[in-house]
Amino acid sequence: MSPRLVWRKSVSVMMLSLTGVCALAGVSVLLFILGYLLWYGGKYINWDFVTQLPKPVGETGGGMANAIVGSAKLLLLAALTGVPVGFFGGVYLSEFGGKTFAFLVRYTTDLLNGVPSIVMGIFAYTVVVLPMRHFSTLAGGLALGVMMIPIAVRSTEEFLRAIPTALREGALALGASKWKTIVKVVIPAAAGGIVTGIMLDLARVAGETAPLIFTSFNNRFWSSGWNQPIASLPVMIYTYALGPYDDWHRQAWAAGLILLLLVLAANIVARTVLARRSTAREM
Amino acid sequence: MATLQGMSAMEKTPTKMEPDEVSKPSNGRPQPKLLVSALNFFYGKRQALLDVTIQIPENRITGLIGPSGCGKSTFLRTLNRMYEIVPHARAEGRIELDGQNLMELDAMEVRRRVGMVFQKSNPFPKSIFDNVAFGLRVNRIVRRGELHEAVERSLRRAALWDEVKDSLHDSAYKLSGGQQQRLCIARALAVDPEVLLLDEPCSALDPIATAKIEELLFGLKKLCTVVLVTHNMQQAARVADVTGFFLLGRLIEFNTTEVIFKTPASRQTEDYITGRFG
Numbered sequence: 001m002s003p004r005l006v007w008r009k010s011v012s013v014m015m016l017s018l019t020g021v022c023a024l025a026g027v028s029v030l031l032f033i034l035g036y037l038l039w040y041g042g043k044y045i046n047w048d049f050v051t052q053l054p055k056p057v058g059e060t061g062g063g064m065a066n067a068i069v070g071s072a073k074l075l076l077l078a079a080l081t082g083v084p085v086g087f088f089g090g091v092y093l094s095e096f097g098g099k100t101f102a103f104l105v106r107y108t109t110d111l112l113n114g115v116p117s118i119v120m121g122i123f124a125y126t127v128v129v130l131p132m133r134h135f136s137t138l139a140g141g142l143a144l145g146v147m148m149i150p151i152a153v154r155s156t157e158e159f160l161r162a163i164p165t166a167l168r169e170g171a172l173a174l175g176a177s178k179w180k181t182i183v184k185v186v187i188p189a190a191a192g193g194i195v196t197g198i199m200l201d202l203a204r205v206a207g208e209t210a211p212l213i214f215t216s217f218n219n220r221f222w223s224s225g226w227n228q229p230i231a232s233l234p235v236m237i238y239t240y241a242l243g244p245y246d247d248w249h250r251q252a253w254a255a256g257l258i259l260l261l262l263v264l265a266a267n268i269v270a271r272t273v274l275a276r277r278s279t280a281r282e283m
Numbered sequence: 284m285a286t287l288q289g290m291s292a293m294e295k296t297p298t299k300m301e302p303d304e305v306s307k308p309s310n311g312r313p314q315p316k317l318l319v320s321a322l323n324f325f326y327g328k329r330q331a332l333l334d335v336t337i338q339i340p341e342n343r344i345t346g347l348i349g350p351s352g353c354g355k356s357t358f359l360r361t362l363n364r365m366y367e368i369v370p371h372a373r374a375e376g377r378i379e380l381d382g383q384n385l386m387e388l389d390a391m392e393v394r395r396r397v398g399m400v401f402q403k404s405n406p407f408p409k410s411i412f413d414n415v416a417f418g419l420r421v422n423r424i425v426r427r428g429e430l431h432e433a434v435e436r437s438l439r440r441a442a443l444w445d446e447v448k449d450s451l452h453d454s455a456y457k458l459s460g461g462q463q464q465r466l467c468i469a470r471a472l473a474v475d476p477e478v479l480l481l482d483e484p485c486s487a488l489d490p491i492a493t494a495k496i497e498e499l500l501f502g503l504k505k506l507c508t509v510v511l512v513t514h515n516m517q518q519a520a521r522v523a524d525v526t527g528f529f530l531l532g533r534l535i536e537f538n539t540t541e542v543i544f545k546t547p548a549s550r551q552t553e554d555y556i557t558g559r560f561g
Contacts, residue, residue, distance in 0.1 A: 020313075164405070165403060166405035167405055167407060167408075168368075169365065169368070169399075169401065169405065170401065170405040170406075170407065170467070170470075171407070171417065171421075172365065172368060172394060173363060173365060173394055173398065173401075173471070174394065174395070174398070174417060174418035174421065174470065174471065174474060175391045175392070175394045175395030175418060175421065175422050175474060176391070176417075176418070176421040176422075176424070177391055180421045184417070184420075184421065184506040185407050185417075188401070188409070189408045189409070263474060
């Protein structure tokens with residue numbers, strides 16, 4: 001082999017190994033976190049933890065059933081507010097957006113995505129909590145919903161844009177209206193990606209703490225209504241991890257693991273449903 | 284200068300553009316289905332079609348040939364107003380469909396009546412059945428109970444039924460390239476179009492798949508008027524009844540296929556079909 005060829009080959013091998021090393025580094029960090037959570041949190045997850053309310057301060061034992069249900073309720077509210085706005089916004093940007101206005105919307109959503117979550121909390125505090133004069137589940141759900149919008153918009157837009165124009169033309173050429181084309185052809189073709197994007201978005205806000213401290217606050221008991229403060233896993237983790245008791249620290253680990261498992265389970269369910277639907281009808 | 288001469292030749296001798304067989308409805312010959320006059324087309328500031336005037340005969344196959352970028356696909360897209368989805372595209376002139384001004388009709392109505400098959404087959408990511416039923420459903424053409432029958436009829440017309448009758452609910456993506464293109468033809472035929480536009484439908488297909496589609500085109504002209512844009516001159520010679528030659532956005536010559544290929548009036552047409560350029 002000529003020296004030139006040897007050099008080219010070694011550069012190729014070097015660069016390939018570099019990408020492999022970086023991929024491995026990324027995955028190992030994730031695995032490390034997961035292992036750590038499993039190790040510390042796994043030990044303390046028991047039936048009581050998922051069914052009981054927190055014990056009074058100072059006593060050991062008890063659980064976080066209220067925080068698990070609380071997080072679910074907050075995420076439901078977040079999905080109800082954030083997903084429609086994000087989804088239809090994304091459809092608009094991809095299918096209807098004019099040049100200037102679309103640019104403006106895109107720019108603003110990217111900006112919104114960069115707003116620190118604590119600022120979102122203060123925003124929700126100002127527009128919902130202050131007028132209502134108390135913390136509430138609604139305020140928390142709204143704060144999370146607003147946080148979902150940027151990613152829901154942009155991921156929906158990207159997945160719709162990836163659908164070839166040829167499909168749109170095919171439908172339009174059959175006499176379908178623009179809206180029918182979008183609803184019957186473009187969105188179904190992109191559904192897998194859109195749902196995945198939204199699930200990841202939900203997973204991201206599921207772990208948000210800062211916006212909830214200002215809005216849904218916390219509650220050591222079952223929340224008595226959408227209008228009342230409510231416990232959530234991230235806020236419980238925050239409170240317990242900072243607390244002075246060893247039992248609280250252990251429960252914080254367990255709560256972290258539960259949060260991760262819930263997000264994982266939601267993702268798996270969404271993907272399976274989607275995969276089954278597409279194998280049955282399309283692929 | 285050369286193209287200008289071609290244009291003036293056409294203007295002076297309109298009979299060359301409107302062959303006897305096509306232009307005289309009185310003797311039982313086909314009527315013009317589409318009548319295009321003085322059509323100019325622009326993409327922004329760039330002019331893509333210059334003063335195109337043509338009469339497309341009913342229940343005949345009209346072939347449009349010409350080198351890449353000569354405007355034949357653009358022309359095809361004016362006939363069902365598909366050009367409108369391209370930003371800054373604009374057409375000037377008059378197009379009549381059965382005497383009605385195409386530009387004043389509703390675009391959705393036009394596209395229902397003037398179907399289109401694209402260069403690259405574009406089945407929807409749905410089942411074979413749902414692909415064919417799509418146009419029927421969005422246009423609410425048939426009642427629910429008749430849907431299956433209509434789908435079968437369209438697939439038979441596109442010579443695809445025997446190959447797919449046992450797998451109607453499989454994905455359209457499982458079909459071969461040629462089958463996908465015939466599926467697209469079936470899908471277009473399902474809504475009973477009066478005109479079927481085909482934009483180089485065989486350019487991505489092998490000779491056997493191409494032969495099948497050509498064969499089916501012969502049968503289709505009983506059902507509707509066919510306009511076929513093709514890169515392949517042999518294809519035009521084989522299937523078209525009348526042929527138009529486009530060059531640089533102008534319709535240079537339009538006549539029966541036999542005349543175009545054997546005794547073209549224009550030097551440019553002759554150069555093109557004998558392979559001297561393009």
